[in-house]
Amino acid sequence: MFGIIRPCSHRLAGPLKTEWMAHLCGLCLALRGANGQFSRVATNYDGLIVSVLVDAQSRRPGAADGRRRTAGPCPLRGMRSAPVAQGEGARLAASVSLVLASAKVRDHVTDGDGMLGRRPVAAVARRVASGWAEAGARTGAELGFDTAVLVDAVDRQQEAELAVAQGGSLLTVTEPTETATAAAFAHTAVLAGRPSNAGPLAEAGRLFGRLAHLLDAVEDLGADEEAGVWNPLSATGTDLAEARRLCDDAVHGVRLALREVDFVDGGLAHVLLAHELKRSVRRVFGSGTGGCAHLPGDGVPKEALLQHTPGQRPPGQSPWITRDPAGPPPPPLRRRGLLAGCAVWTGLCCTGQICCKDPYDDPWTGKAREGWCHKCDCCDCGCGDSCSCCECDGCCCDCG
Incomplete structure (x- = not known):
């Protein structure tokens, strides 16, 4: 699993935890349905936000509307059955995850990272990436979502990086990611039948993409400098204080955008996009307490x-x-x-x-x-x- 949103079972208690796992397992199974078992490795925490947003705009708690089904025992659930999300939200999340995972694999092949620097492995990886991209585009087309906007954003990423010189704007580098996530978030309003939500959700998605890109850059900064690899913070001369300011602004912007969205049941979406994003920033910049602090009874004589x-x-x-x-x-x-x-x-x-x-x-x-x-x-x-x-x-x- 990977992603910037990593909630734990202590914070997602009761129904919220059940819903979170339903979307996580639903994304995993939607990936399998789109392109076979191996595609499930593209499951990621951030991708399921798309599924959560579709549900939040259209599904009432406890409603028997076909958006849940009971899945059989799975090793990743300790061989237990569980309710899982299904339908357009899970499929859109799978489409986005496949296209972006395909781009990530191709990027690693181009850079010759690790085992992908060997020709036989690189050839297999390219074939897998091509299959994922085709499956993602096919699934997206069935949902009325043109994945070309994602592919275009990925293609423009390298151009944006080359265009940035020392002292240039860091937001030039994050723009392609912002555009891709804005499109995915906005399409959840279309699937939910609430077109008026598309604008604020696009803004929330844009800032979410910015935050994901920045946090990834901060986490990789030390290793990239040691290996002499390009990093947007080093390339633009941006210090950690400025990066933190941009991240905090993005979190605040997401919260403001969510206020404009008409949710049917926005509880889980609010927790993930308001609270967990802030915790992600604290975790990456090292200002969180870590662990399960502040348990009831702490400080009691x-x-x-x-x-x-x-x-x-x-x-x-x-x-x-x-x-x-x-x-x-x-x-x-x-x-x-x-x-x-x-x-x-x-x-x-x-x-x-x-x-x-x-x-x-x-x-x-x-x-x-x-x-x-x-x-x-x-x-x-x-x-x-x-x-x-x-x-x-x-x-x-x-x-x-």
Whole structure:
């Protein structure tokens, strides 16, 4: 998985988490339907925003309108069935993801990155990229979306980079990405039958594309400078302070644009495009607290935790603490040997539990571990609230 939006299960509680996973799995299955099993590797967190936006403008919670179906067990869900998104939103997300993934592969082939620098591997990669581009264009055409705008943006990217000299405008480099994401976001309004939303969604998409490009440049800056590879920040002489200002402005602009959109149920879209974008900026620039800080009960004196009625949760105690602090210690964890632990690890890995289960038991120590897909930087907004900012009730955001 890749993308700048990476919510964790602690912030997306209850229905929001279910909806998020429905769109993620729906995108994955739509990619398979568009171009076969291997195309599922193009699944990415940012691409499913398109699917979320279509639903947010057209689907009411709990409505039986054919936009959900129950998918069978999947290793990436720990061999569990689940409701998944289907329909035009998921297919548009698949179309966009395939075209952009194709362009990314071709770009790596052109640069000769890693294994793609070898001719046999490069030839296979070009064939895969060509198949993805054709499948994406075909799916887009069925939905009335011309993927040529995406292809044109990718083609113009190199021209934009060559046109920028030291001291030039960083926004010249981000413009092709902005144009591509603006077109994808705007078409969600067409599919949802709300053409009046196309304008503000295009603006939100434009700023989302700018933010994605800038954050990618900041994350790659150190490695690019060390390897002597072109980076938009270095090429334009933009320092991190200015890049941060542009990112913060983009986040604020997305929030303002979302206020103009007529949503039927915009809860998940708001969380992802208002709160998670801000957290992404903090994560990349290193100003987030990281980890799951600010749990309920933090700062509560030990005496207050001990003075309570047995069987009841002490005042302020975290709901994740189920053992009486004054009671006996838990029994020691059972430890497995090397071979037994490896056997259990193989089983967890093959069933997708190490990736997606939250938590899973460590194969050797038995300790609770967080699945790779759930690694998070939650509760870094500084408001002291434990992941309840999603609905903006008493939240520290300025979205209103």
